[in-house]
Amino acid sequence: MLEIKNLSASIGDKEILRGVDLTVPDGEIHAIMGPNGAGKSTLSYVLSGREGYEVTGGSATYNGENILALTPEARAAAGIFLAFQYPVELPGVGNANFIRTALNAVKRARGEAELDAVAFLKLARAELKNLSMPDDMLKRNVNVGFSGGEKKRNEVLQMALLRPGLAILDETDSGLDIDALKIVSDGVNALRSPKFSALVITHYQRLLDHIVPDRVHVLSAGRIVRSGGPELALELEAHGYVGQEAA
Amino acid sequence: MTALPSRKLEAWRYTDLRSLAAISFAEAAPVAVPELPDLGLPRIVFINGAFDPVRSTPPDFLEKFSRVAEASDLPLALINAEQAQDGMTFSLPEGVDAGAILLVSYASGVAAPVALHPRHRITLGLGAKLTLIEIAMGEGVYWHNPVIDIALHASSALSHYRLQNEGQDAFHLATIRAKIAAGAAYESFSLVIGARLSRAEFHATLLGPKASTHLNAAQLLRGHQHGDFTSVVAHDAPHCGSRQTVKSVLDGPARGVFQGRIEVARAAQKTDGYQMNQALLLSPDAEMDIKPELEIFADDVKCSHGATIGALDPEQIFYLRSRGIPEDQARAMLIRAFLTEALEPVTDAAAREMFEAAIEAWWVGQ
């Protein structure tokens, strides 16, 4: 379970999060919606431990552990996965090598047995098939020369192989056509289980047609200002974010 | 002896040899030699600049050393010509594919500083083929000043792989010259890890149509090491291609230098010349100096060079870490990825394995 209490964070002198309260129980998918500049991406980076974001107050725990004190890799080992809004290109780093290194690092941290190259490839190919992705995705350098859609699919592939307990999807729908959106959504839905939870950050309702959330929260000016069921997303789609601060 | 070049010479503006000039060298005496690598190949061994028949398993086509006059005005090649006592002279007849051979140079300046000036000559006849793997290593204070003259006749091909892994107190100043005839190919990769101060100066001259060369290198330097990679690629004939990818990784107060000039003569129409130089600075004290030059006298050419200097990208490190890869391993992965492109011409499996191991050892050794 992810529990965020009164979380504040700033970039430099600028306060972005001003007391976020949010609880995501295991097995649930929560959506965070909100206008540009509300702090959505900041929340995802603070939870995954990116440098340059200073936590100025509050707490965030995952399964009872204070995640804010952990390095990014320790958070990954703890089961938190961030699907990037803009996945980073790694020229010269093969995708298969990258994912296997990551998987084994996580396994090592958890005290599990590592996979050799053959076992990994078998696993990865099976997952590619599940996700209707071509095999050559593994041969290419990480995200180099990938289209926007391919990059997002690569994020989903990594997520499928790393099997996180909590996935944070940061505007994963941005720049996706409808086919890619469907593949990404199927990937997330396939992971649904009582042990899996997700925080889906999005500006639009569109993604939530495919990944139906249990709860929807509105983040505005660094705070959760409203929470509700899936119907809240539809309401926001119809009426926009105007006036949500006052709500 | 010809004087050492000073920084007043444009070609030496970034490499200062005063620390070398301050050393007085003794005559080479017999030394204890450790186990030397053989990579399972025919091996030619030089100990303190002299051919060692005991440790060598010389291949065919090895000839007796003879002195030659130096035609250029390069100070280090002149010094070498004055001092050279020995060297490998290797001539491959027309059409012969000699596979791979290994040239190991071991030096020891443990008892007293020594200077070695071997002069190697390699000639490949029409259509001949050779892979030359060169390892330079040693201990103590010494100056290794090899000159390697390479003549490639038409359609011949030489793959030349150099591992410069000299001792930490050594000076390594190599001059490598390749004359490349029509349709011949000179493919080279150098890994620079050793020596307190080093410079490898390549002169590749493309003499006939469709001659080609790859002059790649990687320099991994730390501490007070100084590594200089200098190249001059002369396109003297039409339809030739040259490619260079040189990467430097600098840690601590290390200093890297890259100077690369592409010269395109009036006759060298349809030249395709490319040069990429990139450096990663891992510490606040590291320094990189780059001077890529284009000198072009033909109009129908495609020549370009690019250079970048920077640090590891924090975005990339975070991306790797967010997938669970520890920071150290993330950095190592990115550095190896950075080097990948430079290693491309290394097609020989034994050479590739040797380089990969040396890179790994460098990383672990920090």
Next chain:
Amino acid sequence: MSAAFETRNTVDTLATQKYKYGFETDIAMDEFPKGLNEDIVRLISAKKDEPEWMLAWRLKAYAMWRKMEEPDWARIKHPPIDYENLYYYAAPSGPAPKSLDEVDPELLTMYEKLGIPLNERAALAGVAVDAVFDSVSVATTFRSTLAKSGVIFCPISEAVREHPELVQKYLGSVVPVGDNYFAALNSAVFSDGSFVFIPKGVRCPMELSTYFRINARNTGQFERTLIIAEEGAGVSYLEGCTAPQRDENQLHAAVVELVALDDAKIKYSTVQNWYPGDENGKGGIYNFVTKRGACRGARSKISWTQVETGSAITWKYPSCILQGEGSVGEFYSVALTNNHQQADTGTKMIHLGRNTTSTIISKGISAGHSNNTYRGLVKIMPGASGARNFTQCDSLLIGDQCGAHTVPYIESRNPSAKVEHEATTSKIAEDQLFYCRSRGLSEEDAVGLIVNGFCKDVLKELPMEFAVEAQKLLAVSLEGSVG
């Protein structure tokens, strides 16, 4: 478009003439004896009615110059310059004019011919002009208008007398007297040039322009320009140059110093069209120029834009010293050489301060038997954390008897700095030419069009009126280079 350039454009169409500025003006001149010694330096200083400190400064520069040697590292060749066979001072005779009405009508006519109306009523669009004829400033327009906003725009000889505190504070502070051979020479013998001072918070209300003209024979021109923009000030400054067509070579060794304090912005644009010599390489100006700007203040910005089509030899590296935190240096250059011209030009960007950025865009075009070299230095000092540089150098060759060379020096001593450099060399593609010609363009027009496209990234940095001028100049300078 400013009146200055409209006039210039209507007087005659550039495209019909080779070097249209090659006329001589017949005017009574004061000249000192040939050669250079301390007495000549004293004479120049006395002629200018200079205070003692200025003379001392010149003499110091002269002494240094005597001990220096002409630099030989540039890729240029020329017979030795006989410094003893030059005149170091030439000026229209008689007392300095107090107003435009007192300027010799012959001179006014010459500037009209060049398209530079010094008559303020004629210059409707409001470009203030300082005209430098051989060694002296002959007229500066719009001075009173500028004075209202506190801007000083006057001949530097006058500034030495009228604003000694400013001149003493800044002159030689960016280019020290002994900086290089030609700067030392200039410091000893400079006779005039422009002085610009923009006080704190003022954006100069009009473009400032200096127009340089070498007229007298065997005469060196050594103008000196000093521009100071105080905190938050801004100015755009244009410079144009021409000279008569002569068989002998003439020396031009100028020094330009720019100082930008906090948040100040200086934009310095040059269209250099000194006489380039004839198609056999006879005659033409030797142009050895030192231009440097100091971004002393935080967030200050200095931008150099140059279009170099003239001179037999160009030796010029407008540079920026980026000292203030977050300061910005830019260098946009087009250098075109034809016939036997030689250009060795580029820039130096010295990053000292944190988060300083620099951009270098250089376009070199070589035609005929010419040689064109880009030479540049990007230096990142240890304190320049977060510094950024981007350099793009492109060369275009037209014909197979010319040379294009690129010599960048890149030195970085800070890991958080990011330096990127790209260079390419190519020729005009046959298919581009064919495409244009199949649409009805002549080969020359097609080349002109393609060359202008090649230079677009630089030309767009020029003030509008200069850009039009520069485009035409490029086409004219390429005449005879194709076919």
